[in-house]
Amino acid sequence: MVDLLLAQSAFPEAMSQHVLAHYLFVSAAMFTIGLVGFLTRRNLIIMFLCTEMMFQAAGIALIAFSRFHLNYEGQTFVIFVLTVAAAEAALALALVVFLFRKRDSLSAEAWAEMKG
Amino acid sequence: MDFIVHPVLLFVALAVCGVGVALSIPRRRFHAGLIGGIIAATGVGILITALGAASLADGSPLPNLFFHGLAIIALGSCLQVITHRRPVYAALYFILSILSTAGLYILLAAEFMAFALVIIYAGAILITYLFVIMLASQSRVEDEEEGISEYDAIGRGPVTATIVSFALLATLTVMMFGGIREISPPGAAQVAQAETVVLQRLPGKVEKALTREGLMNPGESVAGVERTEAGVFATVESADGGTRQVALPETLTPTNTEGLAFNLLGEYPGTIEIAGVILLMAMLGAVVLARKFAQIDEEAKATAAAALAEGRADAIGTLGADVGNGGGATSDG
Known part of the structure; x- marks a missing residue:
């Protein structure tokens, strides 16, 4: 009943809905943890790290659905998610370095007067 | 809706999780990281057990045993990322969560994406994060205790944030667990079709496999792959234009990549x-x-240019000192 084989040499079999539900739950829980972190942490770098965590959670859901429907679209889109994550990391970290030079602090509240 | 986990049980487990997460977020008076983590793990454990029981009751297979270990490591290290007071450790725990996510990808038969994730995320993006954290942590903040900055030691509104986020999680899981029975997994015919579609684009691979098995003679080539009731057949074309059907060996399967x-x-x-x-x-x-914005005083520049024109070398030295000061003082541009 429990498939202990790690390496799949054959083309994957169909996956049941219950297994899909397990993976989707992990994805949703990881997204929520990332959201809690984004809302509570006050360190700019950790806040961006939490957005990366949410990207990763979306990736798990995409790959689980790709495996469930046995097509490759989900995996292809994870490649694009990785691209966006890399671009975001580059820009966000450059911004953080820029802001850190201005205030000498990584706190998001150092910029609290930036209101609309 | 036909729930696979009873909504009341779901909400209770999510509430337990939420209490654990809210407890483990750093705050001013107390920091119950370990207790919060254990409570949150209990909540996740209840839910995973309920999911497993539901699949056993429906006679559906459980996920691979490694799934449970990898999921626990992934969620646990994610919790550490948002609760650890030292940013460097948070980034290291995030690398751990990426590695276990890559393990989940392998269980989902997405080998290429698993390795791409390790190389791109753990190898490149997170290393950049670590560099920036170390670069930015060199500042001397007055009110830090034991080298931890005040903004890392105290979270902002942990209870509100947790309630809002877990309301979102409750909505997501209710939708997922309620509607998951309405989508059906592909049948055996669709699985076989998905496999054939990939093989149709790989005549070179089919040719190599058939030659290795001795099913094809030199001078012949594969003209196409098609699926019939009896199995998968390759159309082999000989040099004089004649074609014949050859059954593909069972072992010939396309890889994920x-x-x-x-x-x-x-x-x-x-x-x-x-x-x-x-x-x-x-x-x-x-x-x-x-980049750093180095602003050169326009007046000094004009003086230096004039000095250069006159051939006075000593004036240029002054400009050099000015640039040094200007670059340092106005680097925030």
């Missing part, structure tokens, strides 16, 4: 170009944002 490559490059070639442009723009943007 082959299928993904044909999907990525065959169906979305324009999107790859756009992704390349996005990366290029991000690189340019990062360079523009992170």
Whole structure:
């Protein structure tokens, strides 16, 4: 009943809905943890790290659905998610370095007067 | 809706999780990281057990045993990322969560993406994060205790944030667990079709396999692959134009990388170009944002230019000192 084989040499079999539900739950829980972190942490770098965590959670859901429907679209889109994550990391970290030079602090509240 | 986990049990487990997460977030008076983590793990454990019981009751197979270990490591290290007071450790725990996510990808038969995730995320993006954290942690903040900055030691509104986030999680899981029975897994015919579609694009691989098995003579080539009631057949064309049908060996299956490559490059070639442009723009943007702005005093520049024209070398030395000061003082531009 429990498939202990790690390496799949054959083309994957169909996956049941219950297994899909397990993976989707992990994805949703990881997204929520990332959201809690984004809302509570006050360190700019950790806040961006939490957005990366949410990207990763979306990736798990995409790959689980790709495996469930046995097509490759989900995996292809994870490649694009990785691209966006890399671009975001580059820009966000450059911004953080820029802001850190201005205030000498990584706190998001150092910029609290930036209101609309 | 036909729930696979009873909604009341779901909400209770999520509430337990939420209490654990809210407890473990750093705050001023107390820091119950371990207790919070244990409570949150209990909540996740209740839910995973309920999910497993539901699949056993329906006679559906459980996920691979490694799933449970990897999921616990992934969620646990994610919790550490948002609760650890030292940013460097948070980034290291995030690398751990990426590695276990890559393990989940392997269980989902997405080997290429698993390795791409380790190389791109753990190898490149997180190392950049670590560099920036170490670069920015050199500042001497007055009110830090034991080297931890005040903004890392105290979270902002942990209870509100947790309630809002777990309301979102409750909505997501109710929708998922209620509607998951309405989507059906592909049948055996569709699985076989998915396999054949990839093989149809790989005549070279089919040719190699048939030659190895001795089913094809030199001088013949594979003209196509098709699926019939009896199995998968390759149309083999001989040099004089005659064709015959050869049954493919059972062991001939496309790999994940082959299928993904044909999907990525065959169906979305324009999107790859756009992704390349996005990366290029991000690189340019990062360079523009992170460079230091050295402002040279226009007057000093004019003086130095005049001095240069007169051939006085001593005036240029003064300008050099000015540039040094200007670069340091106005680096925040």
